Amino acid sequence: MPGSLTILRVLGNRPFAEIGVPSAVAVSEERGLVVVGGDLGYLQWSGCGTATSGWRPYRVGVYGRGDLRCHWIVESRWPVHCLAFHPTLPVVAIGTGAYDGGYSFEGELLLLNLRSGQLTSVIRGAREVLHVAGQGQQALRVVVAPPDDDDFDEAHMHGFDVVIERFDWSDVARGSVRQDELRGQWIEFERPTDEEATSRGVESLAVLAGKPCWEPRRQVWDVHGLQDGRVLDCLDGVLAEAWLPDGRLQWCVPDEEGGRQLVVRAGELDAWVNVERWRESWVGTQWVTQPPLTTRVSLADGKVLGSLPLNSPAALTTRDDGWLMLRSTGGDRRGAEPALLVGPAGQAPQARVPLGGFDLANHPFPIRHSRQLLVLQGDKREPWRDKWVVAVDPAGPDGRPAVRRLFPLDWDTKGARHLFDGPGIEVGTEESRDLVHAGSVHDGAGLLPGNAFVVRRSLEDGAAR
Template sequence: MTSVPIVRRVLGDGPFAEIGEPALAVIDDRSRMVAVGGDLGAVQWNGTGTADSRWTGHRIGVYERDALRWRHLVRSWYPVRSLAFHPVLPLLAVGTGRYDGGCSFEGELLLIHLDSGNVVSALQHPREVLSVEWRSETALRLVLAPCDDWENPHAHEQGHTAVVTRADWGAVEQRAIGAEELAAPAEPAGQPDHSAETRRLLADLADAAGQQWSGRRRVWAVEGMEDGRVLAALDGVLAESWLPSGDRQWAVEDEEGGRQLVLASDGTSVWANAERRSRRKGRHWETSAPRLARIAIDAGQVLETLSPGVCAVLITGGQRTILRPMDGGSKRPARLMMYDLDSTVDGPEVGRYDLFNHGFAVRSASRPYVLVGTDLDKPHKGKWIAAVGADGTLRRLFPHSWVPQEHRFGGPAVEIGQSLVYAGTVHHGHGLQPGGAYVVRQSLNGAVQWQYRTDHPATALDADEDTVYVAYNSGALTALDAGNGSVRWHTELEVGGAPTTALSLAVAPQGHLLVGTVDGRILECSLRR
């Protein structure tokens, strides 16, 4: 019987890791605390997007200035726009918000009680709060974006300035500030970008504390080697290797970063697949060429680079290197691209691809598995789990949804014996519903052996001979009995007491669990038996 894992080592750790990419920071000389607002980013990439439902990566961290120990970590549904420590009370005011892409500017005024960690959302109605400033112990100056940009082409450059007074800000309750207190004429209002100066400030604070700030984020893939080394792919790094000593051996940098790692059939190298997103260059949008490289595990040397012409996902299983194009805009049925040592072969037709429906990365796969639709014009409809044979033919095994009337999105998977264990979510017109996320074990003939339901989508899963380990975007980590799906244990993932979320998982050959987190760290967890 397994018990809750213990984090015995953290690779890639550093100060301020919990807040991700920093947006702004303020120092309070009176309390000697530092408040930092940042963003861990989304938990989706162009190859898979199911795990992003109900997720927010926006964080507010409060740290001791001298030792840089975290004191509080708060999730926010909106980006952090402004921070201000109260002049007397142990209280932090936080302005958050963003434009919703339609017509509204939404956000919150958060009051974080630094003695208890309690958080109050003080506005009665959602408003983007561009600036917060304490004018006195009782007066808080707010600059709020307009409610919307309906018939107002200047809304994105304007703000409404209001001063709200309270005798005791520590006693303010939820939704206590109404619209009438915020009424003010619109004026020009700038929205400066503080990210560069914030990065310099965090680096200086870390240096003064004898530490180093690196700004690592999102470990998308992690793999353990027989010799104890750990491989990882993360933002800004196509692939990296950590020695058993805990030192980083090598790293191959990339403008976006690696999203997939698949060990090559030679046993001495690894395939790494990079993300490629469109970026604005002047008046135009540009996308860098795809990057899929085979890297020597011993030295980190790039041995070869494939040029598929379009961005693609790596398909695991078998001796060949197999790619599935992600060119979702094409009207032509897509084919797998199959690479041997000395040739490229067109594989079977698999239909078009989208990140919500067709992501199906199968760990420990004995052969390649893909999700394919039954309608060429609507490939997300009627999806089947299919396997690619040694001769390159495609064989449909069973429907992806075992409930005919339900449409299910793809997710991570693992092969166990003559069955697949996979996670996903059930589509609903109003978004993910309670109990709408699942893990299921199905025999290769389609028989459902068990299913486990929850409210949050899985980010990753792996298994050993008797346990399935599932990470959720809520920060939970759950172990299920591989035989019957019952819960062996359930825990909320933490590093040094601070909550975090797993983005990737791998059971290492030594029997411990490797966890790649959204905040750029790699956890080595012992599984006591």
């Protein structure tokens, strides 16, 4: 039986960490509670889209006003706009929603029971709720967006001002508020931008936490434990940072977008950091996106030692002797740029090797502690099909880079299934090396129970052990 999990330390801990970037805050001094709506963000970047099945980024958290301890966390299907405590009942009303980009305003009116944590969606059908406020014991005032922007003038700047009445707001059935109850006065309603809502939320949480400033820590994309006990990581807004064994932050390199992958080089003196560059900035007369890059940082103090500018985003692959490969993730899946090979010394790319197209859901294959540069390669015309695990040798038999097929990604060659890849690690002895990797089986209905796996395979023939 596996041993029990022991948490040694929590790095980067701070109040309200569970909700991500705040979008709405409500405080009840009488109850001694704080409710916060927020956005954790998405689990996808240009080099990996395999961890998104079933993920909902929007959260509502309930916290103690005194100690800021988290009592409840619930998910929301849409962004959280507004929150309101019932004057006497243990209920919080939550308004959520968003424009679908082409026609409808979708969302929910949620009721959260503060004693049980039960969450109930009470509107029959989807409807964006822009504002919510209590009006006595039995009335709730809401401003809802129109159903769509086709039949309503100035739909994005107006809403229906509605009062909904129920005898007991702690006992309202799911879907019991009909759409015809959401007819009211057509009023002008200014919707705050995401930036304005976030700014107000951050300011409120800083006051509640008693801090001069409070900033959310978002997705931590990659983590490495170092031999000296330090922990290295990269995340949104941070190119890389290092934590000492006692849990103190040793150094941090801020970045507008942040690192996505870390490759610690042999000797643990420095590391490569794969950096995203998607945000646009207005330069002169046009919007400009900075080119992506891979940066080398010192593990002693975080000093940037150099960068490799790239033509398109890339995913990193490494092997234990220090060789690095940058595989393009941009462009057409059938005609991606050749991968770049960088030697252990870390200079400019020394060679290029064609690997075919890269597909976000099919080709991410980060393997740690490997003696080979391992990647996935598919069919030339349809690279997401017939994927094989291949090894790239920077110096093949003729001195030029060579690609060697090892075995199919799917060890069950008799089946007709389609596998998605995942991360892995090379393990074993000098005489026998194995590959342990994760993945999932594709199904049109989504990730079904039992369709995710971890498998240990021989690196000689791919046989499942």
